[in-house]
Amino acid sequence: MLSKSIALLLSGASLSALNAPILAQDADPALQDVIIVTGSRIDAATKLRVSPDAAPVLGNDITLLTARTPGGARVGNGELSGQMQFRGLFGERLNLRVDGQRFASGGPNLMDPIFHYAPSPLVKAVVIDRGVSPVSAGPGLAGGANAIFKRLAYSDDDAATFGYDFSLSGRSVNESLATGGVIGASTRDWRFNLLGSWEEGDDTEFGDGTIAGTAFERGVYGFSSGLRTDFGEITLDLRRQNTGPSGNPPFPMDIIYFDTDFARLGYSNSFGAATFKASLHYTDVAHLMNNFSQRPAPPAMRQRATLADATTRGLDASLAFPAFGGALTLGLDGDVAEHDVTITNPNNLDFFVSPFPEVEIDRYGGFLEWRGALAEINAELGLRIDQNSFEAGDATAGPALPMGPRNLAAGFNNAETSGDEATVDVVARVWSNPVGGLSWRAMLAHKQQMPGYIQRFGWLPINASGGLADGNIYIGDLTLEPETALIVEAGFDYASAKAYLRPTGFVRQIDNYIQGTPFDNTVGVIDSPVEMIAGMNGDPTPLRWANVDARLYGFDFDAGYNFDGPLRIDGVLNMVRGERRDIDDNLYRVAPPNLTLGLTWESAEWSATLEGRAVGDQDKVSRTNNELKTGAYAVFSLYGDWQVRDGVRLSAGVENLFDEVYRDHLSGYNRNGFGDVPVGERVPGAGRGGFVRVSFSR
Ligand SMILES: [Cu+2]
Numbered sequence: 001m002l003s004k005s006i007a008l009l010l011s012g013a014s015l016s017a018l019n020a021p022i023l024a025q026d027a028d029p030a031l032q033d034v035i036i037v038t039g040s041r042i043d044a045a046t047k048l049r050v051s052p053d054a055a056p057v058l059g060n061d062i063t064l065l066t067a068r069t070p071g072g073a074r075v076g077n078g079e080l081s082g083q084m085q086f087r088g089l090f091g092e093r094l095n096l097r098v099d100g101q102r103f104a105s106g107g108p109n110l111m112d113p114i115f116h117y118a119p120s121p122l123v124k125a126v127v128i129d130r131g132v133s134p135v136s137a138g139p140g141l142a143g144g145a146n147a148i149f150k151r152l153a154y155s156d157d158d159a160a161t162f163g164y165d166f167s168l169s170g171r172s173v174n175e176s177l178a179t180g181g182v183i184g185a186s187t188r189d190w191r192f193n194l195l196g197s198w199e200e201g202d203d204t205e206f207g208d209g210t211i212a213g214t215a216f217e218r219g220v221y222g223f224s225s226g227l228r229t230d231f232g233e234i235t236l237d238l239r240r241q242n243t244g245p246s247g248n249p250p251f252p253m254d255i256i257y258f259d260t261d262f263a264r265l266g267y268s269n270s271f272g273a274a275t276f277k278a279s280l281h282y283t284d285v286a287h288l289m290n291n292f293s294q295r296p297a298p299p300a301m302r303q304r305a306t307l308a309d310a311t312t313r314g315l316d317a318s319l320a321f322p323a324f325g326g327a328l329t330l331g332l333d334g335d336v337a338e339h340d341v342t343i344t345n346p347n348n349l350d351f352f353v354s355p356f357p358e359v360e361i362d363r364y365g366g367f368l369e370w371r372g373a374l375a376e377i378n379a380e381l382g383l384r385i386d387q388n389s390f391e392a393g394d395a396t397a398g399p400a401l402p403m404g405p406r407n408l409a410a411g412f413n414n415a416e417t418s419g420d421e422a423t424v425d426v427v428a429r430v431w432s433n434p435v436g437g438l439s440w441r442a443m444l445a446h447k448q449q450m451p452g453y454i455q456r457f458g459w460l461p462i463n464a465s466g467g468l469a470d471g472n473i474y475i476g477d478l479t480l481e482p483e484t485a486l487i488v489e490a491g492f493d494y495a496s497a498k499a500y501l502r503p504t505g506f507v508r509q510i511d512n513y514i515q516g517t518p519f520d521n522t523v524g525v526i527d528s529p530v531e532m533i534a535g536m537n538g539d540p541t542p543l544r545w546a547n548v549d550a551r552l553y554g555f556d557f558d559a560g561y562n563f564d565g566p567l568r569i570d571g572v573l574n575m576v577r578g579e580r581r582d583i584d585d586n587l588y589r590v591a592p593p594n595l596t597l598g599l600t601w602e603s604a605e606w607s608a609t610l611e612g613r614a615v616g617d618q619d620k621v622s623r624t625n626n627e628l629k630t631g632a633y634a635v636f637s638l639y640g641d642w643q644v645r646d647g648v649r650l651s652a653g654v655e656n657l658f659d660e661v662y663r664d665h666l667s668g669y670n671r672n673g674f675g676d677v678p679v680g681e682r683v684p685g686a687g688r689g690g691f692v693r694v695s696f697s698r
């Protein structure tokens with residue numbers, strides 16, 4: 001239960017300092033989530049925080065946690081390859097950051113979505129931007145979140161204080177283990193902590209057997225440091241992540257490794273009432289995947305190993321100062337992302353091809369953001385302009401490739417692959433001060449999103465879709481236009497000592513929405529080289545990325561009520577519809593309506609929750625993407641939490657109490673051909689299993 005996790009989170013020390021309880025005088029301690037909901041007015045209206053250490057252990061991917069929030073859902077492409085969905089949108093359309101850092105994923109199918117780099121033992125909180133991200137957080141079409149790592153804060157002492165924050169958890173359903181955290185020391189002038197985590201698991205069991213290809217392993221190590229000098233504060237964060245062999249049933253290949261380095265150097269200083277902040281950051285992803293070592297191997301001729309690299313270099317600087325009765329922030333930022341992908345056959349050195357050759361995407365942007373209040377109304381107004389440019393290198397195709405692909409490569413190499421485009425984001429939010437516990441809010445935004453490199457440069461008909469996992473073969477379009485969204489939402493946050501309710505209604509009208517459309521007017525008739533090659537690769541009806549018109553709208557809320565005695569109920573409801581406006585079709589992979597309800601018995605030191613999650617059927621499916629409908633289901637869990645003593649917490653529970661076999665609509669279709677899930681069927685959810693987690697901090 002999200003609200004539950006918020007309550008638990010607050011009972012820990014982690015956020016209490018950030019959220020001075022404005023309702024403390026009349027709030028019941030049993031309703032502490034009220035405090036976080038309305039505690040810091042600015043945060044409450046624009047952000048939502050959730051913490052892995054407070055939620056039940058349902059897996060290692062923090063997108064399982066963000067899926068428990070209003071508007072949230074999870075696109076399941078593998079145990080470590082979950083994508084956050086927010087109000088029907090996912091993938092690169094969301095502005096996702098790991099510890100404040102923006103970077104490009106390495107896998108052309110997003111086997112490493114951004115939150116692949118935020119293992120739950122290292123994450124202190126995920127801050128979800130309500131509605132859309134502020135323009136100061138960078139571009140992004142609709143919605144955003146930042147996974148903030150645990151770190152040792154500066155103390156208020158001159159002598160070094162030691163500290164740590166660890167967790168260790170296990171799940172029986174896949175015999176998995178997740179452990180990690182931070183340890184270090186700090187004074188008022190410096191802070192330093194090491195960080196590390198290790199996670200591994202076997203194949204997940206479910207009611208009908210084993211879900212093959214769901215084993216995984218992932219390790220992270222690094223440090224975070226900061227120094228306060230007379231010339232400002234300097235911070236340095238360095239981190240390496242090694243993801244080992246991990247299965248991806250919905251893709252044609254599995255992860256062999258991701259070896260990824262992160263570096264960030266930060267600087268900040270205050271001059272009177274003004275604050276200057278700057279950072280330089282770097283991310284380098286090296287990735288290998290194949291179709292033969294973690295699933296039944298195809299014949300030698302059809303074995304493939306694909307190498308993919310992505311490097312991001314970025315910088316940002318901002319100056320915030322009082323202006324016009326509020327705070328104005330001016331900022332400049334930019335990044336250069338390079339991608340390169342090579343498909344090989346390890347049994348044939350003459351077989352190699354570069355479907356996304358030496359792609360470079362540059363962006364330089366500037367923004368203005370003002371935050372302030374007029375009487376009882378608070379506002380955040382932002383404008384961002386980005387100049388984007390893109391180019392690709394020459395495609396290569398080895399001598400073992402047939403003439404067809406080699407001709408397509410030559411065609412791509414003769415085409416104009418570079419270009420540039422400006423995008424404009426405008427965000428206006430207003431919200432009222434709470435009166436009688438009720439605060440109104442409204443938002444209007446114009447957001448733009450550049451086409452992804454897969455969508456623009458995909459010249460070779462293959463199964464790379466940026467993580468859609470719909471089984472279709474896709475082909476790019478060099479002339480794609482940016483997506484443009486007009487977003488309106490309104491709602492209120494209500495909180496009393498007894499109850500809270502935070503509903504939001506929204507509409508997202510998107511012009512030039514990019515999705516696959518039939519390759520030509522004669523679908524099924526193989527009358528082009530692209531269709532011929534696609535046919536040889538298993539899909540004679542490939543899709544071409546195109547600008548279409550779309551709309552998403554819906555309604556979501558979280559709510560809770562505190563009964564007399566130690567009993568409370570919390571719930572989250574989500575409803576979203578996604579449809580094409582230009583033809584009669586639905587958008588692909590949109591979460592069905594769902595309701596999560598948790599009944600909690602809560603005492604000072606411990607709590608126990610019985611949770612039910614009911615998910616409706618989804619028959620509003622995309623014909624274009626050959627999407628299959630799913631039926632309704634309900635899953636129940638029981639979990640508890642015990643504050644053993646100061647700094648030691650134990651959680652344990654049973655998920656999927658009745659061992660229900662269920663298929664989440666956003667789960668990918670299995671393609672790996674072994675285990676107990678037939679090929680073409682959606683990968684089911686985990687069966688009944690127990691979990692336990694211990695957390696230690698000081
Ligand atoms: Cu991959």
